Amino acid sequence: MKKAGKALFDSLGELRDAQVMTDWVQKLGPPDDPETNALLDLLAHREHAHKLLAANAVQSFDVRQWRKWSRELPRRAARVKRGSIVFKHLALERWTAAYDLHRRALRSRSQAAWHELRIGVKRFRYIVENFLPQQHRQWSNDLKELQDLLGDVHDLDVLWATAIEVNAFAGEDSRNRWHAIVREAREKRVARYEAKTVGPQSLWRLWRAELPREDQIQTAAMTRMKVWASFLDPDFDHSQRVAMLADQLYEGLRKVGLNVLNGEHDARRVLRAAALMHDVGRGRREKDHQRISYRLIRKMSPPLGWAAPDLQLAAVVARFHRGTLPQSRHKLMRELAPSDKTLVVRLAGMLRFVNAFDGSRDHHVPSLRVEQKNGTLVVSAAGYSPWSPNAEKISSARHLLELVLRRPILVKPLKPAPSRAARTQSRSR
Numbered sequence: 001m002k003k004a005g006k007a008l009f010d011s012l013g014e015l016r017d018a019q020v021m022t023d024w025v026q027k028l029g030p031p032d033d034p035e036t037n038a039l040l041d042l043l044a045h046r047e048h049a050h051k052l053l054a055a056n057a058v059q060s061f062d063v064r065q066w067r068k069w070s071r072e073l074p075r076r077a078a079r080v081k082r083g084s085i086v087f088k089h090l091a092l093e094r095w096t097a098a099y100d101l102h103r104r105a106l107r108s109r110s111q112a113a114w115h116e117l118r119i120g121v122k123r124f125r126y127i128v129e130n131f132l133p134q135q136h137r138q139w140s141n142d143l144k145e146l147q148d149l150l151g152d153v154h155d156l157d158v159l160w161a162t163a164i165e166v167n168a169f170a171g172e173d174s175r176n177r178w179h180a181i182v183r184e185a186r187e188k189r190v191a192r193y194e195a196k197t198v199g200p201q202s203l204w205r206l207w208r209a210e211l212p213r214e215d216q217i218q219t220a221a222m223t224r225m226k227v228w229a230s231f232l233d234p235d236f237d238h239s240q241r242v243a244m245l246a247d248q249l250y251e252g253l254r255k256v257g258l259n260v261l262n263g264e265h266d267a268r269r270v271l272r273a274a275a276l277m278h279d280v281g282r283g284r285r286e287k288d289h290q291r292i293s294y295r296l297i298r299k300m301s302p303p304l305g306w307a308a309p310d311l312q313l314a315a316v317v318a319r320f321h322r323g324t325l326p327q328s329r330h331k332l333m334r335e336l337a338p339s340d341k342t343l344v345v346r347l348a349g350m351l352r353f354v355n356a357f358d359g360s361r362d363h364h365v366p367s368l369r370v371e372q373k374n375g376t377l378v379v380s381a382a383g384y385s386p387w388s389p390n391a392e393k394i395s396s397a398r399h400l401l402e403l404v405l406r407r408p409i410l411v412k413p414l415k416p417a418p419s420r421a422a423r424t425q426s427r428s429r
Contacts, residue, residue: 252370356397
C-alpha cells in the first residue's frame, strides 16, 4: 500500500505546496507589491504544471486494488482491539521518536529539524486518532494545533527557499523586507509551539503519562510480536503452546542450576519470542519454512523495548527449531559473537525439544517438570506416553539439548498429583 500510494501522494503533495505557497504570498505580501505579483505568477505556472502531473498520477492509480485492500484491512484490523496495549505501545513508540525530534529541533533550530519534527508529530497523531479513541478525545485539539503550527513553519521555509531559488526580488531592500515578513510569521508559530511543549505543563509530558509505564513496555512489546505472528502463522495456537512449554523448560533448567547465562541478552525473553514466531514462515510455504521464518523476523523493525541484536538472536533460534543443526559453517552463525553463538545453540536446543512435545498439535502435553538425578536430566511431561507416535519425534528432538547440556535427557510421563481425599486415605492407613 505504501508503494502504491507514494507516486500519487508525491504528485498531490507538490501541487498542495504550490497552492499553499500562493495562499501565504497573498496573506503576507503587501498590496500592489511587484515581488508579490512576481511570486504569484511563478506559483500559478507551477500549480498548472503540477496539476498535469497529478492528473497523470490519478489516471495510473490502481483503484481496483486499493478498493480490495480497503475491504481486507478492516477485517484484519478488527482482530486487534482499539485502545488495547498493542496500540498504546505503538503510540509510545511514535511518541518516543517524535519527542527525540522535538528535543533535536529545540537544540539545532534548523529547518530540517523542524520539518522532521512535523512528520514525527503527524505519525504520532495518526496512531492516536485511529487506534486510541479515549486519548484522541482528550488530545485531538492540541495534536492538530501542533501539527498545524509545524506545518506553517515548514510552508514558510519552503516559500522563502523558493523565492530565493527563482531570484524573485528586485533588489536587496525588497529581499530584506520579505525576509523580515516571513521570519516574523515563522517565529510567531515557533513561539506558540514552544509555549505548549516546553516546561512543567508540556503536552509531551501529558501524553506520556497516558501511555505504558516503563515496567509495562517489555510485556507490551512481546504482545505486539505475538499479534504479528498470529497474522502469519496458520496454526498460532500451536506456537503459543510451544512458548508455554519453552517457558516451563527454561524455568526448570534454572532451578536445577542449568540456567542460560549471557550478560548482554535476556535469554528467557529471546526464547519466548522465538517460540511465538518460529512458524510464521508456514504461511508462505511448508517446506523449509524455518528459513522463511528467519527472514521474516529479521526484516521486522524491533519494537520499543527491544534492540536489533535481541531480535536477530530470536530469528536465528527460530531458524534452527527444525531441520539442520546449528553449526559454525552457517553464515548466520558466523555473524554472531562467540557468546551469542553459545546462547543461540542452547536456546535452539530447548525450542526443538519442546516443539516436539506438541508435534501432533493436539495439546496432548500441557506441562513439563524438570529434575536432575544422578547426572541425568529428567523431564516429566503430563500426557506423555513412550508408546505414542510422537515419542519417537521427542526422542530425536532432544539430541541437540543433550549436546549443549552434556548430559542425557530422560523423558517420562508426569504422574498426576494425588487428590486430597487420596492423601487423607493414605495417611489413615
